Amino acid sequence: MGIESFEQGQKGEEAAERYLLQNGYQILKRNFHSQQGEIDIIARDRDVLVFVEVKNYSFRSYGSPLGAVRKSKRESIVHAARTYLLKNNVKDTNCRFDVLTISRHLDGSRRIELYKNAFFIN
Amino acid sequence: MLVKISSAAILGLDAYQIEVEVDSIRGLPGQSIVGLPDAAVKESRDRVRSAVANSGFEFPSGYFTINLAPADTKKEGPLYDLPIALGMLMVSEQAPAREMNGTLVLGELSLDGSVRPVNGILPICLSLADKCSEILVPRENADEAALVRGLSVIPVRSLKEAVGHLSGKAIIASHKVDIDALFQDEPEYGIDFADVKGQGHVKRALEVAAAGGHNILLVGPPGSGKTMLARRLPTILPSLSLEEALEVTKLYSVTGSLSGKGSLVTRRSFRSPHHTTSDIGIIGGGRIPRPGEVSLAHLGILFLDEFPEFDRNVLEVLRQPLEDGKVTISRAHSSLTYPAQFMLVAAMNPCPCGRLYDARNACVCLPHQVQRYWRKLSGPLLDRIDIQLEVPRLKTEELSSLPAGESSAQIRKRVRRAREVQVGRFKGKRVFSNAHMTPRQIKEHCPLEKQAEAILKSAIVHLKLSARAYDKVLKVSRTIADLEGSDLILGRHVAEATQYRSLDRKGGEF
Numbered sequence: 157m158g159i160e161s162f163e164q165g166q167k168g169e170e171a172a173e174r175y176l177l178q179n180g181y182q183i184l185k186r187n188f189h190s191q192q193g194e195i196d197i198i199a200r201d202r203d204v205l206v207f208v209e210v211k212n213y214s215f216r217s218y219g220s221p222l223g224a225v226r227k228s229k230r231e232s233i234v235h236a237a238r239t240y241l242l243k244n245n246v247k248d249t250n251c252r253f254d255v256l257t258i259s260r261h262l263d264g265s266r267r268i269e270l271y272k273n274a275f276f277i278n
Numbered sequence: 279m280l281v282k283i284s285s286a287a288i289l290g291l292d293a294y295q296i297e298v299e300v301d302s303i304r305g306l307p308g309q310s311i312v313g314l315p316d317a318a319v320k321e322s323r324d325r326v327r328s329a330v331a332n333s334g335f336e337f338p339s340g341y342f343t344i345n346l347a348p349a350d351t352k353k354e355g356p357l358y359d360l361p362i363a364l365g366m367l368m369v370s371e372q373a374p375a376r377e378m379n380g381t382l383v384l385g386e387l388s389l390d391g392s393v394r395p396v397n398g399i400l401p402i403c404l405s406l407a408d409k410c411s412e413i414l415v416p417r418e419n420a421d422e423a424a425l426v427r428g429l430s431v432i433p434v435r436s437l438k439e440a441v442g443h444l445s446g447k448a449i450i451a452s453h454k455v456d457i458d459a460l461f462q463d464e465p466e467y468g469i470d471f472a473d474v475k476g477q478g479h480v481k482r483a484l485e486v487a488a489a490g491g492h493n494i495l496l497v498g499p500p501g502s503g504k505t506m507l508a509r510r511l512p513t514i515l516p517s518l519s520l521e522e523a524l525e526v527t528k529l530y531s532v533t534g535s536l537s538g539k540g541s542l543v544t545r546r547s548f549r550s551p552h553h554t555t556s557d558i559g560i561i562g563g564g565r566i567p568r569p570g571e572v573s574l575a576h577l578g579i580l581f582l583d584e585f586p587e588f589d590r591n592v593l594e595v596l597r598q599p600l601e602d603g604k605v606t607i608s609r610a611h612s613s614l615t616y617p618a619q620f621m622l623v624a625a626m627n628p629c630p631c632g633r634l635y636d637a638r639n640a641c642v643c644l645p646h647q648v649q650r651y652w653r654k655l656s657g658p659l660l661d662r663i664d665i666q667l668e669v670p671r672l673k674t675e676e677l678s679s680l681p682a683g684e685s686s687a688q689i690r691k692r693v694r695r696a697r698e699v700q701v702g703r704f705k706g707k708r709v710f711s712n713a714h715m716t717p718r719q720i721k722e723h724c725p726l727e728k729q730a731e732a733i734l735k736s737a738i739v740h741l742k743l744s745a746r747a748y749d750k751v752l753k754v755s756r757t758i759a760d761l762e763g764s765d766l767i768l769g770r771h772v773a774e775a776t777q778y779r780s781l782d783r784k785g786g787e788f
Contacts, residue, residue, distance in 0.1 A: 250304045250339040277308035
């Protein structure tokens with residue numbers, strides 16, 4: 157990963173956080189790591205605990221950004237979510253997996269979309 | 279929170295109640311369906327998810343467990359989509375949870391939230407009518423469900439409508455059909471015996487077969503009109519009674535072949551399976567046994583064209599349903615009985631090339647080829663065919679000059695009268711038509727006039743009729759006499775009946 161794209165990722169996550177705050181989310185944690193996975197943002201939306209995966213996309217990418225959260229990625233997010241629940245002793249709380257996509261256009265403008273309930277454990 | 283919604287599952291032509299239990303626990307989002315669901319039931323998870331979201335509801339968070347009780351029977355088909363979706367909405371308090379006692383819910387969901395038709399609605403309504411007062415069914419199945427009296431049938435087009443009805447906000451009026459109106463008219467077949475020119479003797483033989491429920495074998499060269507004549511046989515059979523129509527409709531409902539036939543099958547069925555059909559296709563079968571062609575031809579006609587081309591085992595499995603009027607299919611999963619009272623109409627060529635005994639064309643088959651062709655038909659099977667008939671090819675000038683024959687309605691009148699005589703004769707016995715008389719009943723019900731006896735005796739001597747053929751001739755004579763309204767079997771009746779033993783006359787082979 158080049159330093160440039162890392163910076164883009166950082167910027168993206170900041171933008172994502174602002175977007176979530178505007179939408180009434182309460183941010184609990186950024187970049188939570190477990191052994192097998194990582195969650196970009198953990199937040200609270202009213203009484204629901206939300207695990208948010210942030211996806212950065214330049215205009216050159218093919219297809220829908222949501223399509224890139226593939227099965228293996230979903231599984232690692234679920235694994236990390238379980239770890240978080242266990243570590244913080246969270247019980248009896250409804251959880252949700254959201255995906256937030258950021259597309260960058262040629263002129264540098266960004267478009268942010270939030271997919272609530274993007275996937276489930278099976 | 280736990281919600282229970284009643285639904286149903288089908289086993290053969292019966293149904294039993296299923297409880298769809300939906301429960302949610304707080305935690306990571308997801309769901310699992312238990313209670314031995316098959317693939318179609320498991321996939322309902324994805325359909326329900328989209329349908330709920332596209333109906334303007336929010337897909338509820340939390341982990342859902344859906345149990346289909348009783349948990350020890352296998353559930354198949356997509357008919358639990360609607361109860362599952364309703365249950366999830368009630369659990370998440372998007373629909374008011376209410377006591378669902380006495381309400382049955384069935385339906386497949388489309389991704390856009392509309393409700394799609396499912397199979398087997400009629401048997402479900404008939405079997406569970408005493409256990410429930412109200413049933414929510416897909417709009418397309420409402421006519422079928424409303425055939426059952428004393429049941430409030432609620433037709434729903436979408437998940438939203440179902441929620442509206444159950445919450446009492448937008449009550450849907452129960453659906454009614456006028457059963458008597460469905461039965462008022464003679465069924466319309468679109469074909470008629472008057473379409474067929476000439477072949478007077480074949481039409482007469484078909485009339486006799488229809489009147490007595492006799493199985494019939496038509497032997498003739500290609501293009502002689504065997505198929506055309508056979509197709510018109512249902513048009514001269516008496517119309518189905520309501521009870522019979524419900525029975526046939528049930529079979530069609532279970533196999534999912536009801537669409538396009540209206541809610542109630544009032545016409546007698548005509549099934550003509552291709553000769554490559556397997557024995558399972560004919561008799562029914564599968565992991566969970568489903569009705570086959572013999573059952574779909576119940577109370578109608580099973581037409582087997584190119585009779586000897588069918589696999590030998592296919593022909594042999596016909597023997598039991600021909601005898602009993604029903605088939606019992608046993609599999610590891612269950613053993614089910616389906617009705618199969620049908621008239622067998624078989625058609626074949628006299629030899630592989632079809633030109634044997636044709637006046638104008640020479641046959642090119644070798645004798646042993648003809649022999650092998652006929653050997654496919656076993657004695658026991660031919661035993662069950664009362665009428666064997668040659669269908670000659672018509673000459674061109676006959677085709678253009680002959681007038682149209684009688685209409686089906688005229689013939690049907692005579693057939694109905696003959697059937698009524700038989701119903702009176704066999705009252706209280708398990709026999710409905712002359713074709714099914716036992717040897718003792720033949721003795722009792724076939725009094726021969728003197729001349730008739732003489733003709734029969736000389737037929738046995740001169741035509742070398744076997745003992746087996748003797749009984750057949752008597753049965754067919756009985757039917758011919760019934761058509762004429764005569765109690766006594768007269769000479770001309772026997773004379774005609776012996777004409778219907780072409781095979782015997784030719785020594786078992788043409």
